[in-house]
Amino acid sequence: xxxxxxxxxxxxxxxxxxxxxxxxxxxxxxxxxxxxxxxxxxxxxxxxxxxxxxxxxxxxxxxxxxxxxxxxxxxxxxxxxxxxxxxxxxxxxxxxxxxxxxxxxxxxxxxxxxxxxxxxxxxxxxxxxxxxxxxxxxxxxxxxxxxxxxxxxxxxxxxxxxxxxxxxxxxxxxxxxxxxxxxxxxxxxxxxxxxxxxxxxxxxxxxxxxxxxxxxxxxxxxxxxxxxxxxxxxxxxxxxxxxxxxxxxxxx
Amino acid sequence: xxxxxxxxxxxxxxxxxxxxxxxxxxxxxxxxxxxxxxxxxxxxxxxxxxxxxxxxxxxxxxxxxxxxxxxxxxxxxxxxxxxxxxxxxxxxxxxxxxxxxxxxxxxxxxxxxxxxxxxxxxxxxxxxxxxxxxxxxxxxxxxxxxxxxxxxxxxxxxxxxxxxxxxxxxxxxxxxxxxxxxxxxxxxxxxxxxxxxxxxxxxxxxxxxxxxxxxxxxxxxxxxxxxxxxxxxxxxxxxxxxxxxxxxxxxxxxxxxxxxxxxxxxxxxxxxxxxxxxxxxxxxxxxxxxxxxxxxxxxxxxxxxxxxxxxxxxxxxxxxxxxxxxxxxxxxxxxxxxxxxxxxxxxxxxxxx
Numbered sequence: 002x003x004x005x006x007x008x009x010x011x012x013x014x015x016x017x018x019x020x021x022x023x024x025x026x027x028x029x030x031x032x033x034x035x036x037x038x039x040x041x042x043x044x045x046x047x048x049x050x051x052x053x054x055x056x057x058x059x060x061x062x063x064x065x066x067x068x069x070x071x072x073x074x075x076x077x078x079x080x081x082x083x084x085x086x087x088x089x090x091x092x093x094x095x096x097x098x099x100x101x102x103x104x105x106x107x108x109x110x111x112x113x114x115x116x117x118x119x120x121x122x123x124x125x126x127x128x129x130x131x132x133x134x135x136x137x138x139x140x141x142x143x144x145x146x147x148x149x150x151x152x153x154x155x156x157x158x159x160x161x162x163x164x165x166x167x168x169x170x171x172x173x174x175x176x177x178x179x180x181x182x183x184x185x186x187x188x189x190x191x192x193x194x195x196x197x198x199x200x201x202x203x204x205x206x207x208x209x210x211x212x213x214x215x216x217x218x219x220x221x222x223x224x225x226x227x228x229x230x231x232x233x234x235x236x237x238x239x240x241x242x243x244x245x246x247x248x249x250x251x252x253x
Numbered sequence: 254x255x256x257x258x259x260x261x262x263x264x265x266x267x268x269x270x271x272x273x274x275x276x277x278x279x280x281x282x283x284x285x286x287x288x289x290x291x292x293x294x295x296x297x298x299x300x301x302x303x304x305x306x307x308x309x310x311x312x313x314x315x316x317x318x319x320x321x322x323x324x325x326x327x328x329x330x331x332x333x334x335x336x337x338x339x340x341x342x343x344x345x346x347x348x349x350x351x352x353x354x355x356x357x358x359x360x361x362x363x364x365x366x367x368x369x370x371x372x373x374x375x376x377x378x379x380x381x382x383x384x385x386x387x388x389x390x391x392x393x394x395x396x397x398x399x400x401x402x403x404x405x406x407x408x409x410x411x412x413x414x415x416x417x418x419x420x421x422x423x424x425x426x427x428x429x430x431x432x433x434x435x436x437x438x439x440x441x442x443x444x445x446x447x448x449x450x451x452x453x454x455x456x457x458x459x460x461x462x463x464x465x466x467x468x469x470x471x472x473x474x475x476x477x478x479x480x481x482x483x484x485x486x487x488x489x490x491x492x493x494x495x496x497x498x499x500x501x502x503x504x505x506x507x508x509x510x511x512x513x514x515x516x517x518x519x520x521x522x523x524x525x526x527x528x529x530x531x532x533x534x535x536x537x538x539x540x541x542x543x544x545x546x547x548x549x550x551x552x553x554x555x556x557x558x559x560x561x562x563x564x565x566x567x568x569x570x571x572x573x574x575x576x577x578x579x580x581x582x583x584x585x586x587x588x589x590x591x592x593x594x595x596x597x598x599x600x601x602x603x604x605x606x
Contacts, residue, residue, distance in 0.1 A: 013458075043454035046322065049462075058460050064449035066321050068461035069344050075306065078325070079318025080303045080449065083276060087451050105314070122519035242444035 009033040011042055015059045018194055021220025022215040024179045025053060027119055029178075032092070032191045035196055036063065038157030045088040046080050048073040052094035053127040061092075074109035077116045088199060090117040096126045097138040099161050106165070106207075113170030113204035117195045120161065123212040126232060135159040138232055143217070156238060162209045166242035172204035174243040178202025178211040180229040184239075194244075203245040211237055256431040261421060262287030262398045264432045265355055266295065268403035269327055271434055273487045274353065275301030276326040278315035280308055280334060285357035288329040290465045309334040309385075313341030313354075321461035323448030327408050329355035331423075332373050333364060336381060342416055343382030346478070347463025351410035353403070354388070357426035358382040360586040368586020369509060374563035377420050378537040385475055387482045389417045389489055390536040392507040396430040398534070405437035409489065412440050413481055420536065422559060423586075424509040440478035480527035485538055492540035493532040496522070500529030501550050502598055504578075505568045506557040508531045510589060516559050517594035528598060536564070541571040553605045555579040557594055559587075577605055 011033020019025045036042050042063050049057035051070035058065035068076040073091035080114055081089040098106050098120050125143055126132040133143040133150060136158050140149040150158075162176045173195050176190035177240065195206035211233050213225035220228060241247075259267070266288050269277075272532060276293040293303040306312035312328050319326040330338060335356045345352060360370035375381075385590045386475055389409060399421055406417040449459045465471035467553035496518055506514040511532045521528040527550070531543045554576045556565040560582050569578050581597035583589045 044451045046449045046450070046451060048318070055464065058462055063459060064451055064459045065346075065461070066318060066449060067460070067464050068317075069314060069340055070445070072310065074340070075314035076318035076321075078304070078311075078562075079276075079278065079315035080322045081318075082304060082315070083319045083322040083324040083326075084450060104307050105311055108311065111307075111534040112304075 009037050011037040011062055012060055013062045016044045017060060018056060019053065020216040022213065022225060024212045025198065027179045027185060028119065028210050028212065029057065029183070031192050032090070032119055033061060035189065036088070039193070039196055039200070040086045041049045041196065045090065045173045046084065048077045048089070048091040050091070050093040050097040052097045053090050054094060055110070055128065057092050068235040071097050071100070072105055073097065074102065074105040074114070074116070074118060078109055078112070078114050081114060081116050085115070086095055087228045088196065090119065092119045092125070093121070095120070095122045095124065099159055106161070110165045110171040110205045110207070111167045113172065115199055115202055115204055117199045118207040119192065120209040121212045122161070122209055122237065123214040124158070125214050125217050127214045127217055137200070138236060160237060160244065162207070162242050165207060170205050171207070171243050173198040173206035175241045176209040176211070176237060176239050178229055178234060178239055180211070180213070196228070198245055199219070254433055256433045258429055259396065259432050260287055260427065260429050261399055262357065262426040263291045263309055264396050264400045265329070265333060266291030267376060267405050268293060268400035268434060269353065269407070270299050272404035272407040272437070273301065273325045274327050274407055276319045276324045277301070277303045277328065278306050278312040278319070278326070279328050279330065280306050280312050280332045284426050285329050285331045285355065287426070287527050288355060288357070299570055309337035310340065313338040316352050317341050317345050317348070317350065319346060320352045321348065321449050323445040323450055326464070327353040327355065329357065330399060331356065332358045332361050332370070335373065336376060339376065339381035342388070342465045343384050343386060343524070345416050346386035346388070347384060348461050349414040350461065351407045351414050352416050353410055356420045357422060358416060358422050360584065366586045367423065368585065369559060369588065371508060371559035372584060373420060373424055373559065374536060374558070377418055378539070386478060387485070388415065389413070389485055389538070391417065391419050392417065392427060392534060392536050393421055394508055394511045394532065396425065396428070396432045396492055398538070399425055400432050400434055401437070404434070404584060408437055408442065409547065410421070411442050413485060415481060420508070425560070435565045454606065475521045489535060490538045490540050490542065491534035492543045493534060494543060495530040495532060496548065497531065499527050499546060499550060500548065500571035501527045501552050502602060503547060503551050503554050504528065504530045504557050504598070505533070505554060505564065506530060507536060507564065509555050510559050513589050513591055513593055516591045517598070520591065520595050521598060526598065526602070539567045539571065544571040553577050553579060553601055555581060555601060557589060558582040559589065560584050
């Protein structure tokens with residue numbers, strides 16, 4: 002019988018610990034597939050975050066680091082400066098990247114650090130039990146915004162891709178979603194473009210992936226996917242913000 | 254090699270490159286700026302990389318990454334900056350990676366000042382970050398010693414897969430002295446098979462991590478670390494005994510304070526007071542054994558520090574009740590004066606009579 006589907010060699014056989022319906026699994030697979038298809042697995046060094054993906058070092062089938070909270074881009078910088086010919090990526094959530102690690106991500110982009118960052122935005126702190134993140138939607142209830150996020154009290158959700166796109170060193174910035182198969186295919190394309198940006202030494206690349214957290218959102222997996230489409234995408238528009246082949250939006 | 258006249262911070266940079274350091278990540282802070290400045294100029298010539306980070310926190314995490322990738326790497330800072338690095342230092346210890354950290358310390362607490370101080374003894378020797386971990390902490394008293402220790406520090410860090418700290422106060426960093434750059438004694442160092450250099454498709458992935466969610470596994474890691482620390486206590490303790498053979502009064506002092514104490518000892522001996530000095534060169538592991546070498550004639554000890562008394566805790570532990578332990582110190586960047594050290598000794602000798 003012909004083989005029509007195989008698990009990517011980019012992932013190990015360790016069983017994911019992610020909650021049912023969480024889209025981290027899909028995003029891991031996309032990264033693993035791209036590394037495998039680009040024949041980068043033997044040359045790749047990944048950096049896992051603190052957050053739900055803290056154990057990602059057990060899942061990606063390549064050399065891995067586990068960083069302190071928010072510091073993955075700094076750690077990836079250290080690796081990349083020592084091994085400029087290797088493929089170095091960081092995998093971060095929104096608490097890690099958009100809150101405690103804003104300095105590290107901004108300056109990795111600012112230096113044009115030739116690394117790739119996979120930024121998983123599910124608008125909440127998942128691993129610690131559903132607290133408000135900088136990316137939490139207005140009105141969204143979390144364990145630390147029990148009445149819903151009130152922008153007069155704690156601001157509006159932060160749009161990281163748009164912010165990083167203002168930085169000249171950012172060569173590739175794209176926001177994608179994995180709420181349905183068509184978007185999953187687009188997301189994979191973006192991940193591939195990001196790693197190609199690094200391969201071609203064009204500078205910093207990041208893919209922001211809108212993701213779900215059925216457990217802490219208190220929704221079924223299917224409802225969570227719809228919630229991404231109906232609530233997150235209107236505020237976090239999908240699309241490319243920086244591309245090495247496109248004219249720079251914000252001047253040189 | 255001939256002696257050259259060099260500023261402490263630059264000599265430290267030069268010695269680091271001689272010691273095989275090829276990567277430097279740091280952030281500006283006085284009074285250590287000549288270290289990153291020197292490295293930005295000289296490391297590229299040696300085929301290395303200097304990178305100014307956006308913060309001390311980022312710098313130590315870059316060190317963490319580079320060390321995991323197998324590099325000889327260092328950072329330097331001064332007291333408040335070292336406080337910021339403590340998170341990363343704890344992770345590096347937990348991940349068992351080698352690196353070298355230079356602290357050219359200044360007065361605190363908080364922003365404090367920029368003058369020389371020894372108020373970083375606690376944050377250097379007690380593990381300023383979380384968890385049961387230790388660093389080997391060198392405290393040079395002159396620029397020659399700083400250069401020698403700096404060159405050797407990279408071998409020692411690699412040998413134990415543990416950070417080594419060079420703790421010099423602002424005086425050591427800022428003054429100029431003649432220095433000769435020398436090679437350290439040879440150590441057999443195993444290849445860095447744990448480094449994350451890419452699997453090349455030929456081996457299982459290497460993982461750099463301080464995370465052990467299973468408490469039994471975390472305890473195992475801690476027990477292995479403790480074994481390593483016991484080996485350091487066994488093999489890496491360094492100290493100088495100065496004029497202690499016939500001493501009735503023994504100072505304990507390190508770094509800049511020890512230089513002042515040595516002058517005070519000469520003055521005291523000139524008038525018949527038999528004073529001596531234990532000078533710890535490693536602050537951790539602390540030279541407890543030096544106290545066992547003291548002669549019967551000793552009647553009292555005194556810790557002299559550029560702080561309000563931090564090392565004195567280790568002096569008391571080492572004295573173990575055998576002698577009264579006095580203290581003299583100045584802080585905030587004020588330097589103890591020779592005559593005040595002499596007076597403190599005389600006054601304590603009257604008390605213990």
